[in-house]
Amino acid sequence: MVLLGAPGCGKGTQAEIVSQRLEIPAISTGDMLRRAVEEGSELGQRVQSIMVAGGLVDDDTMAEVVRDRLGREDARRGFLLDGYPRTLDQADTLEEILAEQDRGLDAVIHLDVPEAELVRRALARQRADDREETIKERLRLYHEKTEPLIGYYEARGLLRRVDGFQSIDRVAADLLAVA
Ligand code: AMP
Secondary structure, three states, X not given: OEEEXXXXXXXXXXXXXXXXXHOOOEEEHHHHHHHHHHHOOHHHHHHHXXXXXXXXXXXXXXXXXXHHHHOOHHHOOOOEEEOOOOOHHHHHHHHHHHHHOOOOOOOEEEEEOOHHHHHHHXXXXXXXXXXXXHHHHHHHHHHHHHOHHHHHHHHOOOEEEEEOOOOHHHHHHHHHHHO
């Protein structure tokens, strides 16, 4: 499954809940990259300045990260992707990676939250990459690069929409109902 939504829509929180309930790993590419930066690995050094600026890490690097992660044992029964794909090219790549593994997506869930609420939540969050300029850039890139994925997955009959502007429990219940 893929969880799709703007920065600040609550994807991370919901991914953890659904992951526990369905007993499949929640795979957050943002968390993986942040860990790489903390560890100071070669990958971390490469992506650090991009992340600080709120930019997107290049598709080839992300393909490597995701191919490796989805190939691991714990993802064999299923997985919940949070933060990938973020571009149409990444969506095509994901399809290729899953085809290599003889599987495909069951559902893509769009967690829908009004723009004003996204900005409010983002400003209330405290994280190293959450400067105001960074937040704006991340939202801009979401609209430009990631939003087209909604139509992409709708055309494939995979898209489910969940109202993300409700309590955490209500959103989780709605998510599990369509997952
Ligand atoms: P997130 O925690 O998902 O908001 O991701 C934090 C940051 O990691 C993003 O602002 C990007 O710089 C980078 N990142 C995470 N996932 C991706 C992706 N699929 N493609 C490109 N960059 C990504």
